[in-house]
Amino acid sequence: xxxxxxxxxxxxxxxxxxxxxxxxxxxxxxxxxxxxxxxxxxxxxxxxxxxxxxxxxxxxxxxxxxxxxxxxxxxxxxxxxxxxxxxxxxxxxxxxxxxxxxxxxxxxxxxxxxxxxxxxxxxxxxxxxxxxxxxxxxxxxxxxxxxxxxxxxxxxxxxxxxxxxxxxxxxxxxxxxxxxxxxxxxxxxxxxxxxxxxx
Amino acid sequence: xxxxxxxxxxxxxxxxxxxxxxxxxxxxxxxxxxxxxxxxxxxxxxxxxxxxxxxxxxxxxxxxxxxxxxxxxxxxxxxxxxxxxxxxxxxxxxxxxxxxxxxxxxxxxxxxxxxxxxxxxxxxxxx
Numbered sequence: 641x642x643x644x645x646x647x648x649x650x651x652x653x654x655x656x657x658x659x660x661x662x663x664x665x666x667x668x669x670x671x672x673x674x675x676x677x678x679x680x681x682x683x684x685x686x687x688x689x690x691x692x693x694x695x696x697x698x699x700x701x702x703x704x705x706x707x708x709x710x711x712x713x714x715x716x717x718x719x720x721x722x723x724x725x726x727x728x729x730x731x732x733x734x735x736x737x738x739x740x741x742x743x744x745x746x747x748x749x750x751x752x753x754x755x756x757x758x759x760x761x762x763x764x765x766x767x768x769x770x771x772x773x774x775x776x777x778x779x780x781x782x783x784x785x786x787x788x789x790x791x792x793x794x795x796x797x798x799x800x801x802x803x804x805x806x807x808x809x810x811x812x813x814x815x816x817x818x819x820x821x822x823x824x825x826x827x828x829x830x831x832x833x834x835x836x837x838x839x
Numbered sequence: 840x841x842x843x844x845x846x847x848x849x850x851x852x853x854x855x856x857x858x859x860x861x862x863x864x865x866x867x868x869x870x871x872x873x874x875x876x877x878x879x880x881x882x883x884x885x886x887x888x889x890x891x892x893x894x895x896x897x898x899x900x901x902x903x904x905x906x907x908x909x910x911x912x913x914x915x916x917x918x919x920x921x922x923x924x925x926x927x928x929x930x931x932x933x934x935x936x937x938x939x940x941x942x943x944x945x946x947x948x949x950x951x952x953x954x955x956x957x958x959x960x961x962x963x964x965x966x
Contacts, residue, residue: 650910651908651909651910652905655901655904655905655908658901659898659901662894662897662898662901666890666893666894669858669862669890670890673862673886676866677865677869680866680869701866705866708859708862709859712855712856712858712859715855715893715897716852716855718897719848719851719852719855719897722848722897722900722901722904723845723848725904725908726844726845726848726900726904727845728912728913729904729907729908729909729910729913730844730904730907730908731907731908731909731913732907733844734913734915735915738915738916738917741917741920742917742920745917745920745921745923745924746920746923746924748924748927749920749923749924749926749927752924752927752928752930752931753927753930755931756927756930756931756934759934763938770945
């Protein structure tokens, strides 16, 4: 509770500081500009010599112009501080930005998953046909292992740590063989078919 | 909504630059022997309107922040949605890799089959 009070007090004092800076800078710009215009007026009667008066006016205008520029830069700094404060503390807009981003990411994820699911369904049909072709072909002998068994043994030969990669639980697992190059001779036929196991 | 406020603040920055530019043009014009009165009037009106606009816009923003700011840090994040999306993209990438492997395997098989058939034809021709 004490920290919350400290936070709100510092927030209030910060915003009051911003207000003060705004008013000071605007009044500085206006006052200095007004004084420059007044100083530009040529007077016939002067207390000092004309040259001295001209020199004094010249110097005064320089200083006031520098004050105007300083006030302008201070206003730019104030705008920058306000932008930072807005980004950090404008909760309604931060919440909106977060929910918009979440919505966008979720829609992207759903679209990706939907396409993967339809791809899975199409590939399942093609794989069924491929397997039928493989088992009914003349190259497959009855002494050869079935594809799933051959693949499981090949996985265990490849590395002890090789694990079947799996997608989300509501979809079929697709396990890939670790390498396409190896061809254990007495378990697969001579064509070294890479097998994909459906569970 | 946040973008509109930030854009408004960027417009304020341009107005501040315009204020200084108008002040400089007025002083430059006054330094000449013959002043262009219409130019002076235009620049002065521009200067005053810019100053008023900057002051009102910044006051509005500060008033809005006074109402809205709590001083507490915001604890929302998009991490979970971003992670889920990243995993979905990883799944898609993995499926792509596996399909590539399957395609290459099918090609290898077809090549071997063709070679086998060619060999058989050659043997038949020799006999």
